[in-house]
Amino acid sequence: MRAAVHAATLAELVDRGYAALSVENVAQRAGVHKTTVYRRWKDRESLLTDALAEHMAMDIPVPDTGAIETDLAALARSIVQTFTSPTGQAILAAMFTGAAHLPEIAAARRQVFDDRLARAEPVVTRAIQRGELPGDTDPAELLKTLAAPIYLRLLITADPVDETTADQAVLVALTAARGGALRTDHGARGQGRKGPVIS
């Protein structure tokens, strides 16, 4: 039932957007009674947050191609694919416009990003072990450098986001890492306390 309700939530989001999202519509689409949905999720906000977290967690397999160039290209292209599909565009719109004012959604944005980052870190540590990157490369900083230009385009500039965007992000991140700009002594301070953030 949970999977069906999640799928129905995302489908409603794609077809109608966050403003029109309702527990009633989701229940109908999932073919269950709305009281069944309410038993598990108290409102449309928790339905949305839960469906998004589930979807984003499943979405990206962590590549292990044996070379950092192809691993990072796979990661960057999967970010691009995630957010340029119809479902991804609907999720992005919900997370950053329609439902952006909900504190749960701000927390979900951070959570999804942190989870993905943590799961992808082995890509960098394996590359360090293979001698493809300097030994003191900061995995989290490298992965944030990879993701940052893609999110900038998605969220602010409206430049096209495609495979070329992904490959360019790989080139920048690898060049910076190999040039010693992404060492742990720089990046470590980002791991400490959480600073003020919009919410």
Next chain:
Amino acid sequence: MRAAVHAATLAELVDRGYAALSVENVAQRAGVHKTTVYRRWKDRESLLTDALAEHMAMDIPVPDTGAIETDLAALARSIVQTFTSPTGQAILAAMFTGAAHLPEIAAARRQVFDDRLARAEPVVTRAIQRGELPGDTDPAELLKTLAAPIYLRLLITADPVDETTADQAVLVALTAARGGALRTDHGARGQGRKGPVIS
């Protein structure tokens, strides 16, 4: 009168946030009658968009220190300062959460970013002329690489944003540029058509 109303709009945003923003409150704070405000701005959305555009345009002087390292550090630090001040935090919250669902605001985000980018490009072209960067460095791509990690932290990760963040962004952007990762043949494709964007 225009400046007073803009200032009152931003002050209301800082004190009460976008949800509570009203033409009445702004008029009262600016010491003018609300019909005077309505004569110029049709609603609180146009008031907000106009005040934000004005504030963001004035905010950042373009540095010319004679060296790319210090010019980029000044630019990056000014982005950090802009968005970590009380006014900046209120603007960020309005643009990316409270008022993020307004199409005018999505357009304003792009507009403000594009304007700042265009005004800062001479920083890069002067550095190329001084021989500090490869001759085919793409100014817009370099400046986006500089800004991207700062925005990622502000909008998603909630990591601290401070002068170290700014200096680290400079190091990454310069290392990438000098390593040949920000050449015009890569960057040019970003200048063409505008792709789909959340709105």
